[in-house]
Amino acid sequence: MKPSAFFTPLAVLMLTLAPNLAGAQQFQNVRLDQPSTEGFKACEPSIAIDPTNPDRIVAGAVLDQVFLSLDGGATWTADQLKSRHGVYGDPCIVAGPQGDFYYLHLSDPKGEGWQDEGLLDRIVCQHSKNGGERWSRGASIGRNGSKDQDKEWAAISPSGDRIAACWTEFDHYGSEALHDSTRILCSTSDRKAKKWSDPVRVSAQLGNCLDSDSTTEGAVPVWINEHTLAVSWAFDRSIWFNISTDRGATWGAEDRAIADIIGGWDHEIPGIGRANGMPVTAIDNSPRYPGRIYVNWADQRNGADDTDIWLIWSDDQGLNWSTPKRVNNDPAGKHQFFTWMAVDPVTGHVHVVFYDRRQYDDTRTEVVVATSTNGGAFFANRVVSESPFHPDGTTFFGDYNNISAYGGRVRPIWTRNHNGDQGVWTVLLEDF
Numbered sequence: 001m002k003p004s005a006f007f008t009p010l011a012v013l014m015l016t017l018a019p020n021l022a023g024a025q026q027f028q029n030v031r032l033d034q035p036s037t038e039g040f041k042a043c044e045p046s047i048a049i050d051p052t053n054p055d056r057i058v059a060g061a062v063l064d065q066v067f068l069s070l071d072g073g074a075t076w077t078a079d080q081l082k083s084r085h086g087v088y089g090d091p092c093i094v095a096g097p098q099g100d101f102y103y104l105h106l107s108d109p110k111g112e113g114w115q116d117e118g119l120l121d122r123i124v125c126q127h128s129k130n131g132g133e134r135w136s137r138g139a140s141i142g143r144n145g146s147k148d149q150d151k152e153w154a155a156i157s158p159s160g161d162r163i164a165a166c167w168t169e170f171d172h173y174g175s176e177a178l179h180d181s182t183r184i185l186c187s188t189s190d191r192k193a194k195k196w197s198d199p200v201r202v203s204a205q206l207g208n209c210l211d212s213d214s215t216t217e218g219a220v221p222v223w224i225n226e227h228t229l230a231v232s233w234a235f236d237r238s239i240w241f242n243i244s245t246d247r248g249a250t251w252g253a254e255d256r257a258i259a260d261i262i263g264g265w266d267h268e269i270p271g272i273g274r275a276n277g278m279p280v281t282a283i284d285n286s287p288r289y290p291g292r293i294y295v296n297w298a299d300q301r302n303g304a305d306d307t308d309i310w311l312i313w314s315d316d317q318g319l320n321w322s323t324p325k326r327v328n329n330d331p332a333g334k335h336q337f338f339t340w341m342a343v344d345p346v347t348g349h350v351h352v353v354f355y356d357r358r359q360y361d362d363t364r365t366e367v368v369v370a371t372s373t374n375g376g377a378f379f380a381n382r383v384v385s386e387s388p389f390h391p392d393g394t395t396f397f398g399d400y401n402n403i404s405a406y407g408g409r410v411r412p413i414w415t416r417n418h419n420g421d422q423g424v425w426t427v428l429l430e431d432f
Contacts, residue, residue, distance in 0.1 A: 027386070027428065028386075028428045029384075029426070030073060030075075030076070030426050030428065031423050032078065033423045034078065040396065041396070041422040042422065042424045043061060044061060044090065044091060044415070045059060045061045045413040046061075046402045046413070047412075048093045048094055048101060048404050049095060049405070049411060051096075051345070051406055052098065052099040054406050055071055056068075056070055056131050057072065058093055058095070058128075058132035059424070060091035061424045062089040063089050064080050064088075065081070066079050066132070068133065072409065073411050074428060083107070083124050084137050085122060085138050085140055086108035086124075088105065089106050090104075090105055090151060091105050093402075095156075096156040097156070097159070098191070099131060100127065100128065100191060102128075102154060103125070103126045104123060104124065104153075104154050104165055105152075106124070106149070107121060107149075108120060109121075120148045121146070122141055123141040123167055124139065124140065125138065125154070126138045127139075127193040139193055139196060141165055142196075142199045144199075146172075147169050150168050150170060151168045153165070153219060154221070157226050162188060162189070162190060162223070162226070163190075163193055165186065165188075166186040166231045168183070168184060168185075168217045168219065169182060170182050170209050171209060173211065174209060175209040176210065177209075180209045181206040181207060181208065182208065182209055182215050183202075183203050183207070184203035184219045185202065186221065186248050187200070197248070200249065200250065200251065202231055202233075202242050203233065204254055205240070207236070212264075212266045213264035213266050217235070217278060218232075218265065219232070219233040220280050221281065222283040222293060223283070224317055228244065229243070229248045230281065230317070234265045234277075234279055235255075239257070239258050239279045240256065241255070241258045241318050258312065258314075258318065259312055259321065260299075260301075261279075263299050263304065264277075264299070265277040265278045268304075269307065270363050271365070271393045272397050273393060275307075275337045277298030277299050277339070279296065280295070280296045282296070282341050282342060284343050286347060287348070289348055292313050292315050292375065295311070295312050295313070296310065296311045296327070296339055297310055298338070302332055306333050306334065308326055308336055309326070309328050309352060309354050310325065310326060311325045312325070325376055327370045327381075328354070329379060330356075335356075336354050336355065336357070338354055338401050340354075340400060340403050342403045342405040344405040344410075345406065347407070347431060350375070350376055351369055351405050351410050352369065352370045352371075353369050353401055353402075353412035354370070354401075356383070362390075363390055363391060364388040364389070365388055365390070367384050367414050367427075368381050369384050369427075369429060371432060380432070384427045385414075389417060389418035390417075390418055391418075395417065397415060405431070408430060409429075411426050411427070412427060412429065414426075
């Protein structure tokens with residue numbers, strides 16, 4: 001039975017205390033890609049709803065896949081994204097309030113991936129002015145000699161006139177040398193996204209290049225208003241936060257630690273391998289809690305066999321933060337991992353997607369969307385996958401999933417790997 005559209009505090013509490021109650025309803029799952037036995041299998045999906053026409057949705061997946069739906073996600077057409085700078089994963093798709101779509105990804109101009117130094121030499125942004133049907137050739141962001149540019153994410157200002165991208169620069173990915181380090185960088189552009197500003201260093205602290213807990217990584221920016229840009233990231237088992245009041249030109253001199261990632265963000269999950277719990281930043285642009293900044297992550301403060309999903313928020317542009325709220329509402333002892341978050345700019349509802357093993361003692365995995373209608377105080381958990389899957393642990397599963405929400409329409413996207421068949425899926429989900 002679908003929960004009521006109007007939650008009383010008691011109803012929310014009942015859903016919180018009864019972890020399987022909201023998972024009884026079956027939801028329609030839709031696969032975006034076609035099964036493949038060659039090359040990289042689809043993973044690390046990203047998705048964005050067009051706020052000018054919510055039936056139009058664009059998605060992407062590793063390495064170079066792009067998908068378009070004109071019916072709210074029920075059916076999809078697939079294409080291969082091409083760029084003069086190459087396309088090599090880490091897809092990030094964001095949609096602007098004027099109907100623009102932006103597809104950011106890593107570069108690989110020679111098609112050699114990580115094999116040689118400096119080939120992932122920049123972040124690339126491709127812009128679509130016609131709803132994801134055609135894309136620009138790609139603008140170069142952050143090229144810096146042989147340094148590797150990795151793990152980018154983007155945000156669009158409330159007017160749609162500015163876009164910002166933040167990412168990690170590695171002196172040399174995987175290097176154990178003490179003189180090699182990582183840092184968070186940020187660049188901005190106008191709506192056309194053709195010319196980007198010179199990258200500005202955001203993080204005062206430097207991390208190592210080992211792509212683990214002591215690497216500065218996982219930057220996700222948000223625009224608080226047209227002039228104020230904020231970003232959080234992970235480093236050394238903490239979440240760090242910084243803010244710019246001049247559209248990303250300069251940043252605070254000191255990083256501010258806003259939460260602990262107890263046990264670190266680099267998790268080992270049976271059947272998956274590494275599952276990162278790095279922070280996701282989002283902002284409420286609705287009239288509900290205007291300007292509230294949310295940060296969502298996963299950690300193992302309750303033990304290596306009990307990964308959980310967490311959320312904090314700030315109502316004063318990051319000066320003060322709430323106590324961490326546990327998003328998954330199951331009893332202790334099971335894994336929840338690979339979290340991402342979206343805040344509906346119309347309703348202000350917070351939607352968090354993650355993998356969930358609460359009902360099983362093995363590696364069977366389901367997908368849950370947790371929704372808060374009251375600013376993160378309570379979360380109702382809904383199982384949205386039609387059936388559990390058994391990840392086989394033999395193929396690259398990616399580092400993240402994604403979710404988009406607009407006007408009560410919620411579209412999570414995730415990787416599913418079952419019996420060697422790996423692909424990306426969404427669900428036709430409506431808000432409470």
